[in-house]
Amino acid sequence: MLLYVLILIPFTPGIGDIRKAKVEQPAQVLSADGKLLATFKPSNREWVKLQDVSPHVIDALISTEDHRFYEHHGIDFKRTASAALHTFSGDRQGGSTITQQLARNLYPDEIGRAPTLTRKIKEAITAFKIEAVYTKSEILETYLNTVPFLYNAYGIEMAARTYFDKSAHDLTVIESATLIGMLKGNSYYNPVINPERALQRRNIVLAQMVKYQRLTPAAYQTLQRRPLGVDFERQTEPPGPAPHFAQQLRKWLIAWADANDYNIYSDGLIVRTTLDSRLQTMATQALVWQGNQLQTVANSVWGTRNACSAHKDVFTAFVRETPEYRAAKQSGLADDAALKQVESDHHLMQSLCDDKTRVQAAFIAIDPRDGEIKAYVGSRDFSDDQYDHVQQARRQPGSTFKPFVYGAAFENGAKPDDTFVDQPVEITLAGGEIWKPTDDTPPSGRPVTLRDALAYSKNRITAQLMEEVGPSKVARLAYSMGVRDSRLDAVPSLALGTSPVTLKEMVSAYSTIADRGAYIPPMFVTQIEDRDGNLLAQFRPARPEQTLPPEAAQTLLDVMRDVVDKGTGTAIRTRFGIRGDVAGKTGTTQDDADGWFILMHPQLVAGAWVGFNDSRVTLRSDYWGQGAHSALPIVGDFFQRALRSRLVDPRAKFVEEKQTGLFDSLRTTIGTWWGHLFGADNKAAPQKEKPRAPRRAPAVSTSAAPSAPAVPAVPNATAPAASSAEPRDVEPPQIVAPHGASVPPLLSPPAAANGAQGAQGAASANGAAAGGLSPGLASPVPNAPGGTSPSGQTSLDQWVNQHTNGAGASSGTSSGASQ
Template identity: 35%
Template sequence: MIKTYFKKYKKQILIAIASLFGLFIIFILSVYLGAWGHMPNEKELANLQLDQATEILSDDGTLLGKIYINDRQPVPFDSIPKNLIDALVATEDARFYEHNGVDNRSLLRVFFKSILLQDESSGGGSTITQQLAKNLYPRKNLGSLGIIVHKLRESIIAKRLEDVYSKDEILLHYLNTVPFSDNTFGIESASKHFFNKSAVNLSTIEAATLVGSLKATYYYNPKLFPERSKQRRNVVLSQMKNYEYLNEEAYDTLSKDSLKLDIQQYSYNDGLAPYFREHVRLYLKEWLKQYNEKKDTSINFYTDGLKIHTTINYEMQKLAEESVQEHLSKLQQQFEESYGKNAPWLTDKDLIETELAKTIAYKKLKTQGLKKEQIVDSLQQKKEITVFNWNGKSKENLSTLDSLQHYLKFLNCGFVAINPKNGALKTWIGGINYEYFKYDHVIQSKRQVGSTFKPFVYTTALENGIDPCTYFSVAPVAYENLKGWEPTNASSKEEEEYMNYSMEYALSNSINTIAVKVLEKAGIQNTILQAQKMGISSTLPEVPSIALGTAEVSLMEMAKAYTTYVNNSVPATPFFINKIEDDKGNVLLENKQKEKEGEKAFSDTTREIMLQMMKSTINSGTATRLRNSYGLKNDIAGKTGTTQNNKDAWFVGITPKLVSVTWVGLDNHKIGFKTTAMGQGANAALPIFGRWMQKMNREKELNPVTQAKFETPSKEILESLDCNPEKRDGFFKRLFSNPDKKKSKRFKTKA
C-alpha cells in the first residue's frame, strides 16, 4: 500500500522533500549572511576588543578596586594554570583538541530533539569554541526558531574562530570572557573575587569550583550556595578523573576537602577605600575628557582596561578602616546612650520636620499638591527596607520618617594620611559606609577646626618675633569692642586667677584664653596670611574667634598645612596618582612630584620650635592618652581640637613620615555630643589615630614609617624653650588685684 501511495504521489513527495531541503539551505544561508544577527568575519575576529575593567592599584600594585561595565580583567595564557584548563576541558568539552570548533554529533542531537521532538531541555552540545562565540556575540530572543538559529550562528562563528586562533588562544579568550557568579567576567576577576588571588595561583579545588559554577552561575554560586557548589565541584573533579587528569587517590582526597572562600568585593559600594576610588573615578572623568581632546583619542575608562597606579598604601588603608570601625562602633553606642530617650533626632520636632522636608519623598508628594499634614502622614507608612548598622545591614519595617531618624543619629568621620615629604596620599576614608553615606568628608566637607587652628596662630606669633618663652595670663578677658565676648577654658586648673603660662604649655594644653591673646599680639591678618602660606585655601574670617578654630576648613587643607612642620617649612601639595597606563602598558600620565618643592611658609627656627611644642601635646598635654592608654612610643607630635557645642572633634597626628588628620562628628550641624568629655578631640577623634598606630607598629613592613625619628633639635632651639611652663603673678600684683572683678579691655585688631 505504501509503495502504491509513493508511486502515485512520488512527484509531489520529491517536490516536498526538495522544497524542505531548499528551505533548509535558504535558512542556513540566511543565518550565514547575517539575517538573524551580525556575523563577524575573520578579520573582525582576529582583532577582538573585549571590554576591560579599569584597575585602581595601591602603591605596591595591589588591587584596590575596579571601574567597569563588565567586571573583566584579561590575563595572558601563561597566567592560566594547567589544572584549570584540565577541569574546563574535562567538564565542558572533552573532545576540544579533536574537533574544528563544532562537535557534529552533539549538534545533530540538539537539532533533531529541538525540531522533531520539541524538547526544550535538549540544550548542550556546545563546544568551548561555540561558547566563546556566544560570549563574544550574545544571543537575542528569536522566538521558537531561536535555539536552532543560535546553534547554527555559533557554529559558523566557532569555525571561523578556529581558523583564526590556536586551541590555546581559544581557551584564553574563553576564560577571559566567560561570565562567572556575582557578575564577574573572566577567570582573573572571578579568582580575585572568590579566592583573593590571581588565576595563576588557583588550586585544583578552586579551579574546579569556578569551572563548576559555569553550568549555572547563580544556582552554583559558591558564596550563596556553598553545599550545592561543593557537589558541583565534585562532579568536575569526577570528570577530571574520568579523563585521566586526576588519579583515583587525588580525586578521593580533593573531593572530601571543604570549600574555602576568601571573598573580596570590588563593587563601587564595597571593598577597600570606596570614597577614594570614587574620587579617582571623578578625576579620571575630567582628565580623560581633556586627554582625548588633546590627543584625538577615544579612551573609555569603563571599558578600556586602564591601570591607575595610586599613592594609597594598601596595608595602611586597611588598618585605618579597621580602626575607624572599631572606635566608632563603640563611640556610637555611648553617644546614643548619653542622650537616651531625649535624643534630638527623636524629640526635636523642628529638626525632624526641617530634615524631612529635604527628602526626595517629601518633595515628590509636595509637587502633587498635598498639604504638610498629609505628606507627613503618608511618610509614616511602613515598609521593609535594608538599613545600615554597625553590626551589619539589617532589614527593618520602617517608614520614611523612621529611616530619617535612624540616619540622623550616626556619627561620621573623615581620615586622611599624607606623606609630608612629597604630598603622596597614603590613606583616605571619607565616611563610615560609602553605600549609605556618599558624602566625602576628606574633600567635600568643611567643618570648624577648633583648636587644630591654634598652631597657625602660634606659628604667626613666632614669625613676628614673639619669644616662645613669653608668658600669657590665663585669666579670662571680656573684650569690650566685641560685644563683651569672653573666651573661657574647659579645664578648672587653668582658671587660677594669677597664673601665667609659656606658649609651649598653653599650646600643648590648648588654653583658649591664651590662644586669643597670642592672636592679638600676632595679628589677625598676619595669621590668615600665614595659614594661606601653609596651604589653607578656604576663606578665613577676620575675627578674633579664629584663634579658637571657628573657621571652616577641609581635612585635605589641614593635612597640607601641617606637612610644613616636617617638610622643611614647605607645604606638600597632596596628590594621589603615580601613573596611568593603558591596557598595553603605555604610560598616559606620570606624576614625578619631587620633595620639598615650593617656597618656605616660615623659618626653620619657627618650624623646629613648633614641632617641639606639638611634641609636648603628646607627651604632657591634651593628647597624653596616646602614651598612657595606647602605649605608643613612636616619635609623634600633634594637636587635638574640639569646636563649640561639641559639634566637631579633631586630631592631627604628625610623625616624621606621615601627617594624618581625623575628624569625627555628625553630618547634621544641629546635633553635637552631649558632653565635652565625650565630644572632645582627645576622646572622639584621637583614638582612631591611636588604634591605627598600634596596628601599624605590629606590621614589620611598615617599620620604615612607624619607627622613623624626628630630626634632633638644635641646642639653640632647646635653649629658647628652656623656661618654666608656668609663672605666678608677683605678691604686689596679686595684692592690688580684685579677683572678683571681671577683666575687660578692647581687642587690638592690628598687631
C-alpha cells in the same frame, strides 16, 4: 550591493581594535608594597577562561544559538536565508550567529541595534573580521564573558554567582540551560521575576540539546520536570582595602589615560601608588573600632531603638525634610496631620533615625618628607556611605586651626614664653557686633604663656593673639601651608577654626609644620606601566616650597609637643603608650559637632575627623564629643600599631636647627673673612646650611602627568555653626595652572621631569572639593603682594583679598571651638 558593502567597511571596527579587545585587561592599582588595591573594570564582570566554564554551558549555547558554529566563518548563510524567508512570510526569526552577537556586544556604538539592512551588513563585516583574528574557542570565551545577565552581572561567571550562588565551572545542565535561555530576552525570561517563562524557555534549550545530540532523550524527560532551583543574590563589587582612595584615583587616571591615548578598562595599565597596604589596614581597623564604640554612645544618646525619641524636636525637623512629608503637604494636609501621617510609618522613621545618627569618621596619613599619602579612609563603611570625608567634606576644624595663629606669631618674632592675661575678651567687629570667645573655665586673671595657651587650647589667649597678629596674615599663612582649596574668612573667629576645611588640607598643612615649614603637595601615584611592565610615566615629589621660616616652624613644633606631653592630647602618651618624638593638636567645634586630632611624627603625619553627615546631630556629650575622646583614639591606635610593627621608626627624631653660640658665630665670621681675604679654598669654617629632615631620593620622571578637568566634590551643606553667621561652603581660590591647563581631582601626582620641574601649578577654579593641584607641579608662590606672577598666576595677596571677607567682617558672637 557589493559597492554598498565596500562603503560600509570603513565604518566598522578595525582589525587593530578587534585584536585589542581580544586581550582586554582592566587597569590594576597596586600599593607601594605591591598589594592589589583595586581593578578598574567597566562593569561587574570577572573574566574566566573557557576551560573553567562548565561544558554544559557551551553545549547549551551552541545547540540553541548557533548549531553550525564550528562550520561557518562568521555568517551562517543557510540560517540567514531561512530567517529571511520566514521574516518575509510574516514569522520573524533571527539568524545571527554567535560571532555576530559578539560583534554587537563588543561594538554596540559602531554597529548599532536598529533592525536595518545597514546594521546587519556592519554586523556581518565585523563578524568576518573577528573570525579572522579569533579562534573558535576564543570567540566562545569572549562571548560568554561579555554577555549581560541583568542585575549588573556581566559574563557567565557573575551570572552563575547571581542566580545560583556558584562558579561557572560548577553549573549543572538545567542551570546552564536556564542561563542560556535568558539570552533570547533577559527581562522576559528573568528566572527571578518570571519563573514560569524562564522554566518554559529552559526546557526549550534542553530540547535543542537533545536535537543536536548533546543530551540524551532519557535525561531530558527527567530534567524537564525539575524546578529552576534559583538561589538569587545580587553581586556587588568588593570595595577593596582603600575604596575612597581608589575612587579618587580613578577620576585622575581616566583624565591621564585620555590625554595619553590609553583606556583604563582594556589596556592593562599598572598603576603604582604611594599607599602602604599595611598602614591602610591599620588605619581601617582603628577607624572601625573607634567608630563602633562611638556608635554605641550615639544610639544611647538619641534613643535609636525608638526612632530617635530622645530628641523629638530635632528629629521632627528631619521628618519635615523627607519626600513623604512634602508629598503629604502637597496633598493638602496641615502640618500636624502631615507629620502624624509620616510618623505612623514606623519603618520609615526607624530608617531615618538610623541614617541620621550613623557616626562617621575619616583618616589620612601623609609622609611629610615627600608628600606621599600612606593611608586613606574616607568613611566608616564604603558600602553604607561612599561620601568621601577626607577630601569632599568641609567641616569646621575647631582648635586644630590654632597652630596657624601661633605660627604667624612666631614668624613675627613672638616667643613661646611670651604671655597674655587670661581675662574676658571682647572684640568689636566692623558691623558693631561684639565677639566674646570663652573657655570651659572662667578667666583666672593670670598671665598665660603662648606655650601653655596652645597646649591647653585656651580660646581667650588665642583670640588676643589673633587680634595682635591679624586675621589676614593667619589666613595667608594657612593657605600657603596647605589649606589651599577652602575659603577662609579673615575674621577674628577664624582663630578658633570657624571656616570649614577638609581633613586632607589640614593634614597636609601639619605636614608642612613637620617638615620645618616646607610645603609639598600630597601625591599618590609613583609610576604607571603597561601590561608588559614597560614604564609609561614616572613621577616624583614636587619641589618643596618654604612657607614658614624653619626657625618659626621649629618653635611651633616644639610648642605642639606640649599638647601630647601635658595638654589636651596626653592620651597619646598615657593611653596608647607612644613614647616617640611626636607633636599634635586636638580640635572640637561648637556643640561637639566635630572632633579632630592630628599627630605629627618625623616620618608620618596622621589626622582623623569624627562627626555625623548632618551637623545638627552630635554625640551630645561633654566627654565623648571632644576631639581628645572621639578622634584622638583613631590616630593613637593607628600609631600604636604602626610603631609596634616598625613600619614607622619609634626612634626617629625631628631634625632641629642647631643653636649657634656667640663663640661659634664669631669663629664662623672670622673664618669666612679669612677665606675671602687670602683665597683659602673652603679651609675656613663656612656658614653651614641649615639642616633639614632627611628626604628620599626623588625618582627620575620619564613622563609628564597630564592636566585633567577638576571634578568639584559635593560640599558639606550642613556644616555646624561656630558663630552667629552660619559658615558656608564656598569656591576655592582661582589660580591659573601653567599654560592654561585645568587640573585633576583630589591630589597631584608629583612633578614630572620634562620641563615641569620648576613650574608652579595650583588649584583650578572648580577644583575646590577635589582638592586638586596640577599634576607634577608645585603650588604657586606669589612674586609680590597684590600682583601676579609672570606665568599669570594669582598672587597670595590677591587670593586673600578675593576669597576672604576681610578683617572687619562679622564673625559672630559665640565662642566657637574650645579644644
